[in-house]
Amino acid sequence: MTQEPDTKTCGMCSMEIPAAARKCPYCLHWQRWLSLQNPTILVPSLLVPLLVFYGITEPQPEPCVLTFSLTARRDYTN
Ligand SMILES: [Zn+2]
Numbered sequence: 764m765t766q767e768p769d770t771k772t773c774g775m776c777s778m779e780i781p782a783a784a785r786k787c788p789y790c791l792h793w794q795r796w797l798s799l800q801n802p803t804i805l806v807p808s809l810l811v812p813l814l815v816f817y818g819i820t821e822p823q824p825e826p827c828v829l830t831f832s833l834t835a836r837r838d839y840t841n
Contacts, residue, residue, distance in 0.1 A: 771782045775792035785795050
């Protein structure tokens with residue numbers, strides 16, 4: 764009664780696959796979505812820290828852009 768089933772049904776192709784399978788052998792659908800071996804998880808998990816790092820280290824825009832536009836407008840009105 765407490766014995767776990769040794770097979771499960773693939774949610775993608777409905778084929779019977781081993782319960783421990785991480786990837787369906789028929790349709791290659793990843794059974795565990797949050798596996799680091801899953802490329803759709805691995806790539807963003809590598810990119811997100813990279814983007815956060817560059818977002819922090821990127822210099823903030825200088826206020827000289829605002830002063831330039833004010834100076835240009837003053838020159839235009841004169
Ligand atoms: Zn499948």
